[in-house]
Each structure stands twice: as structure tokens, then as C-alpha cells.
Amino acid sequence: MGLRFIFMLTRNDKTVEDAEQHLITALAAGVHHIGFKDVGLPFERLKQLNEAIKAGGATSYLEVVSLDKESEIASAKAAVEIGVDILLGGTNVDAVLPILSGTEIQYYPFPGKIEGHPSALTGSIDEIVASAVELNSREGVSGLDLLAYRSTENVTGLMAAVCAAVDKPVIMAGSIGSRERIEIVRRSGAAGFTIGTAALDGDYPADSPELETQLRSIQKDVAGVNNHLSPLGPKNLEQSFAGFSETWSPKIAGTINNMQVKLVKLEGEFVWHHHKVEDELFFVHKGKLMMRFRDRDEIIKEGEFIIVPHGVEHCPVALDGVCEVLLLEPSSTLNTGNVRDERTVSDLEYI
Structure with missing residues (x-):
């Protein structure tokens, strides 16, 4: 799946007042993971915000800011009523787990000791790792929400140590506002990370501070560190032929997996042959093709294709001069199949 980018509709640990408008921008930009905090907006608006996130085809996240037990219990109950997909944060695990029991909500609490507002992660790396290991062992805990960039410890070392110590996914939170930090998060073994303020304030390195540009730049960088960027562009059949x-x-x-897209020019009649295990698709780009079978002849005109199943003997014939054909077939396919003659081509050129 690769590293997951979670866009938080938050600033200074509060859901922003104009969250609904930012949500429209995020969904239009193709963001698939969107979250908000349990403070900043009235409950009813949070519920509507969650409904809009899910209606847009995205996964919803609610991150708990409250640190006292009673407030966190109220937040967990709100998460159930709102119907979020994933509950992030919080430290009162024993109080929250019974509330989430029987629901489909995934739970990612904070490891370590959390203090202040905005939240800060305190304690040594060893102490935070010990907390993470304990939480990881708990049934009902789906993963961890690590406030890595809000720790005074060596952040790179902290993230790597926590990810190495647990077998559940870890989401990194804090000031992850550059491709360099995203790459560090990926190398740590994390499952995902959150960005909120950096994008909303236009601080992420991009061509523009506009939110849509910010989000698209983050997504491009995430795709880059995940090796999900395609180097391929369109090919023109007319020019290729x-x-x-x-x-x-x-x-x-x-090439598509173990399949190859081949271009071939046919003239006159080929040789009768079959392919033991490979099916072939013949698409006529220009000209007219006759596919001869032992029981019939089929005519394939421009814009049409025919599939020849493996094991079926056939003989392609170009009608009315040269016929340009696109082939889709396994890379193991030899053009003459079970026959070897002067037309057999073993080493194909790339164009």
C-alpha cells in the first residue's frame, strides 16, 4: 500500500472553522484519508463533516486532544456516535476500549506521556518505546499514533525504535512539512503520517500557498517516496508504426506485468502455427486482416480485434497490402509459435 498521507482539517490542535470548505478542496484533489480533532467545532458539525468525508469516498479520522479521563471518554463516545473509521490519540486506553468494543472503529492511541496544548510528547526514547510495546499488546488497539515531531528526543531514532518494537501500524504526527521529513517517516517503517497546519497555512514547499496546490504537492511527494510515480507517457500508434x-x-x-504490447506490419500470408500456452490479441490499426482457422476464415477490419486462444492453429493473412497490427500477448510468445523457420524472430526490438 505504501505510506499513507492523512490530511488533518486542523490548526493548533483544533478543527478549523472553515473545515467544510477545505474538505471540498481535499476531496477534489483526490485525498483519500482525512481527519479532524474532537474540539474546535460543535458536535453536530463534526458529525456532518464526517458524513461528507465518507460520502466523498475517503477514510475518516478523529484525533483526540483531551487528556483527562472524563473528556477522553466523552470523545470516544462521540467517535462512536459520529461514526468515524479511525480514532487517533488519547492516553486513557482502559477507559476507551470498552466504548469501542463491538464497533468497527480502529483505535490508534498515543504511546508515551502527552502534555500541554498543543500536545507535546515527553520522556526518553526507551520510555516511549516501552509504552508503545505495552499498547501494541492490547487487544482492540489497531495501531499507534506517535507524536514524533513533538518530542524533544532524536526524532529519527524515536520513530525507527518504535516501529521496530511493534508489529502494528504506526502513524506519525507533528510538524511533517517537507518531502525530506516524509522520506524520513517512510524509512522509519511507519504506515502513515498527518499534515494539517503546514498545508492550511501554505507552508509546504510547493508552487503556490493555495491549499489545492499544497495537497497535490504533498501527494506527489508521497507517491515519489512510495515509488508510485510513473515514468511512462502516451505513445502514438501512427508515429510508432x-x-x-x-x-x-x-x-x-x-510491457504490462508479464504481457507485452507489440506492433507488427503484416504483408501477404504467414505460416500455420499455434501457441502451446499463450493467448494472443490481434488489433488492426490500419488495413485488413484475415485470420485463417482450420474451420473458417475471419476478417478483422480497422478498429476491430480478435483473440486467438492458445492451442488453436491459425494463419494470419494481410489483405490489400500492408496491415498494421497491435498484438497483446505474454512476453514468452514466439511469433511463429510451434514452428521454426526464416520468419521466426527470437530477439525483439523495443520502439
């Missing part, structure tokens, strides 16, 4: 003239010599134009 114009790049070669020889016939009956397939060229590789692209």
Missing part, C-alpha cells in the same frame, strides 16, 4: 518498415517482425512497444 511510421518508425519501422519491415514486415512480420514484431516490435515491443510496452
